[in-house]
Amino acid sequence: MDYAGFWKRAAAAIIDCIISVIGGAIIGIAFSILMVTNSNSNLETIQTWSNVIGIIIGWLYFTVMESSPLQGTLGKMTLGIKVTDLHGHRISFSRATARHFAKILSTLLFLVGYLMAAFTKKKQALHDMLASCLVVNR
Structure with missing residues (x-):
């Protein structure tokens, strides 16, 4: 298998971060406007629900796209890489979920x-x- 290198993966992560921030901001603003106009919710409640x-x-974006036939997020597809299991097959939704939430540990360890x-x-x-996943070139 042709494993995707660190910098290619990093570039894909930056693209996905930009997409997530823009998408999250749009959805967050729309949700906040909806909450303010339809109820007497306080700012803390709105912020909690927005989070x-x-x-x-974020979970659905990464998990659905990586477990789909596309096998990658928009960032990964842009860079020509995909997520597979250890045998090169498409990963399941549950494995994609485990991979997504395991990123919390990768982050908490000072990005090591x-x-x-x-x-x-x-x-x-x-x-x-x-x-038990790999990121490989398409």
Whole structure:
């Protein structure tokens, strides 16, 4: 298999971050306007619900796209890479979910979990190892 390199993966992550921020902002603003105009909700309640919705949308974006026949997010597709299991097959929704939430651990370790992709034989980040996944060139 032709494993995707660290910098290619990093560039895809930046693209996905931009998409997530813009999409989240649009949805957050729309949700906030809806909450303010339809109820007497306070700012703290609106912020809490906006955060919950943001987490759900981020989870669905990564999980649905990576477990779909496309096998990658818009950032990954732009860079010509995809997520597979250890045998090169499409991953399941549950494996994509595990991979997504394992990124929390990769982040909490001062991003060392992500940097591992630059140094491991199969170019796997910590969350890839935990979910038994690979990121490969198309």
